[in-house]
Amino acid sequence: MEKLGREFFDRDTVAVARDLLGKVLVRRVDGMTLSGRITETEAYVGRVDKACHAYGYRRTARTETLFAPPGTAYIYLIYGIYHCLNFVTEPEGEPSAVLLRGLVPVEGTAEMARRRFGKEPEQLTSYQKKHFLDGPGKVCMALGLTRAQNGLDLTGEELFLADDGSPRPSFHTGTRIGIDYAEEAVHFPWRFYL
């Protein structure tokens, strides 16, 4: 397992989003290690993308994190109750990020089940098993990520990405979810999923 350094994120956002498929996200919390393999991502590019919170270099309290160095965690609250985890990309000052939309659990499955459903993995319904970590809000719930972790440095120990040497899986390309307001950007093929 080799930790991905800042240079991995200091690149074209769409390339990073594709290259993250198959990589492992590692979270250390409460003395435990939780991890999962990435199955779904989306790219958001502030320079040209009306779906990006920082479109046109819009700078507010919330978008400030997108202007941080590449390899920073951007976490925000959505719909009042859920959180979304992103990885800041591109050279510093280009407000762009990759949204993490899905994982397959690798390590700490029992703890993730407790955090998601309050019960052990053996007690999950088939529906719960099928939809374990297939959504951005679910991922944050399972890994114990909230806005308290917004701005975390991904080259640290609390939250990072790793390459375990497995080849990049084959994947599908499509349009992004839940951005119907974004005019022409609605059609950008910037969603990648297994």
Next chain:
DNA sequence: CTTCAGATGCTCT
């Protein structure tokens, strides 16, 4: 398996 209503609070205008 699918659809659907409802929850919830921050962010920006």
Next chain:
DNA sequence: GAGCATCTGAAGA
């Protein structure tokens, strides 16, 4: 005050 990069549980097919 409107809208949001979502999820759950219940009900129907």
